[in-house]
């Protein structure tokens with residue numbers, strides 16, 4: 134048995150779960166379930182990123198103690214993950230006491246690569262935050278929210294010397310010790326690495342009070358990087374415990390917008406700690422709304438809760454795992470979703486199950502559940518190369534082939550002619566094939582796969598009172 138550790142990005146809790154988060158969870162979940170099917174012992178991390186000024190100020194605005202606000206919002210994500218039937222094993226919050234203490238220990242271990250320097254930039258006293266030169270230029274030197282001119286401000290920050298790790302990191306990415314998928318993202322990261330400056334990893338406490346205190350310097354609080362990225366190892370107990378049983382992670386799943394932090398900043402931290410790099414980082418594309426990027430200002434954001442409510446969880450998992458490609462941007466529209474539900478889930482699969490169960494029941498067929506056939510090389514190749522939507526296509530083509538086989542073998546005609554044994558044989562064979570397909574279906578639609586198993590391995594095959602995917 135081998136150990137497989139999978140990680141998902143931890144969302145910032147100052148907002149609601151969206152489709153992008155669902156993609157992280159679903160992709161990791163399919164792989165986790167697949168690995169368990171092949172006998173791996175799987176550990177699967179999820180969690181929430183809870184420090185920072187936005188969480189602090191929203192809590193203050195709403196007159197809620199900040200920890201209470203963070204807890205409430207963290208729970209929203211946990212509920213969402215549960216609703217998607219994600220088979221995680223560990224949920225970490227960056228406000229967990231263990232995490233905070235471990236982060237500080239990590240900072241101390243990184244100290245040979247940390248230095249302090251003055252940062253100076255444009256600052257709005259109303260926003261209490263720095264703006265980039267670009268923002269300064271765009272707003273002609275004046276904050277649009279506060280109608281106050283930006284001022285030049287100098288503050289002390291601690292920096293992580295990325296330069297210490299560039300050469301080693303480049304080698305590791307080039308030779309796929311740290312594999313970045315898809316390939317074109319790997320090339321993008323190699324180009325970015327070249328120009329990556331040292332990164333600021335702290336803020337003065339007066340700028341950022343809600344965060345992990347920097348050890349040995351009361352005036353400074355950790356900025357997001359070490360606090361959030363370390364969760365992938367603090368959740369395993371690092372540095373209090375030996376994590377070599379689980380680390381390096383087999384795969385980390387992230388959206389393309391945060392890939393650079395996972396492909397450059399995070400590995401730099403790991404190299405600084407003398408830890409191995411994750412084996413691979415899977416960067417998934419975005420779900421588009423009718424061809425457009427979802428955005429609040431356009432008003433085209435698709436609420437995952439509304440998608441879940443439309444046809445239930447299995448349809449949700451089905452659409453985002455089959456019709457959204459692992460690596461590139463793909464489209465969601467309500468029409469496409471409804472069409473996939475009706476034509477594929479209800480017609481292809483729901484009808485097949487209903488029809489076959491009815492024929493088996495009528496003809497007194499008792500399929501014997503043999504050992505499932507998982508040896509489809511095409512499926513295995515696609516699953517292990519993280520082309521999940523294509524692996525799902527492969528499963529679906531088997532479902533469609535079974536529909537054609539029922540139509541061409543016409544077991545009902547055999548039965549009508551009194552060729553009972555032949556009819557039973559044909560149906561038994563079809564039921565066995567459907568059971569085999571249901572095993573391949575398990576990582577994608579665990580509940581549907583279980584229902585198919587329950588129907589066709591029962592002593593007496595009972596026709597389900599309602600089809601698996603009733604027409605709306």
Ligand SMILES: [Zn+2]
Nearest residue numbers: 257260276279
């Ligand atoms: Zn301002």
